[in-house]
Amino acid sequence: MKANMLEQIKGKLVVSCQALENEPLHSAYIMSRMALAAKQGGASAIRANSLIDVEQIMQTVDLPIIAIIKRDYSGSDVYITATLKEVDELMAANPAMIALDATQHQRPGELQLPQLVAAIRQRYPQLLLMADIATVDEALLADELGFDCVGTTLHGYTAETRGKYLAANDFHFLREVLTAVKAPVIAEGNVETPEMAAQCLKLGAHAVVVGGAITRPQQITQRFVNAIS
Template sequence: MGENFLEQVKGKLIVSCQALPNEPLHSSFIMSRMALAAQLAGAAGIRANSVVDIQAIQDEVELPIIGLSKVDYPDSSVYITPTLKEMRAVAATGAQAVACDLTRRKRPNGEQIADIVDQMRNEFPETLLMADTATLEDVKLANELGFDIVGTTMHGYTPETAGKNLADNDFAYLKEVLALSDAPVIAEGKVDTPAKAKRCLELGCHAVVVGGAITRPLEIASRFVQAINE
């Protein structure tokens, strides 16, 4: 399953179809139709949040899925598939890959990511594990733990990387990640134009994930309104 997934998405676009409860398009049905639109446009894969959204998308399209589950816990700032419970639930959907936060921050319930990885390898040996990283130190940890995919998902979204953008200085940070990572790198995080997506692939990324620029009309419309108002 893993090799097939990597083969299917190599050099191509993965569309993130996600809407949180406070967003206008929060609906498994709507996300499934977003995924269908992505498939019709020629996307090679989908990134989806929550078991119900993943299942709805699986009913609608045949594209491979990177699954995750965003859950807030009071004792941790880690929210992307933060515990073994969420990892198991996402893997049980049959999603080809499961993504989780790998930012070295304290995890909920005192869980250790190394233990989670070991357990997942035992229970779901066919499921790829994707590390959502923010820094080069996170990428080193992904190497140590043997993650199958390294994503740049959290770069710009943690306290130490706040305000940073993957495209800064002609993707200087991404180039460092590509040089350091033992696993295929999937570029993700503020890749908001076709030109940026293409550049990520030209630099050697295995695939590129685009979300907000395609599937979040509130964000898209806000940029137009802001530009007009300025």
């Protein structure tokens, strides 16, 4: 499954099934059922957070998984699969792909991004790696480091990009990343409508990840409430 995962998701939808501890759907069982619903709707893969969720989802659906662990570290803004410890934890489930924060922020632990990628490649040579980036410079660095794909995941979520959105100015940022890198580009981050997802693919994104617009009912409800208020 690992070898052909990128081919499996090409031109298709990946659904992010995540609920943090402070959210009402926080439960590995619920996320596994969300993943099953996503599969039945036609999703090509699932993105999931935490080993317990990844394991439960893998027992429920036969789709490839983009696995992450979100964990806060003092003194660092990096929280998505920040260190080798998180990678080792996730590899207990042997997912097809692991995504990690590939921003240029100071990382926790001893290994900065180039050393971390090298360590992962040495330890898990078959593992696919996705770079979650926020800027074009970060996308270029990820490409140089040999990530298997580059995701726009963190655009709008870092100090430098706060308030920016993937669809702004006719998807200007996505267009820039697509032009800049050779690796497949995964469009992710505030993809809120089917039309936006389709446009990402039309522009040349390899695949598109949608999370909150499908799997976070409190956010979906809030959009309806805002629209009718």
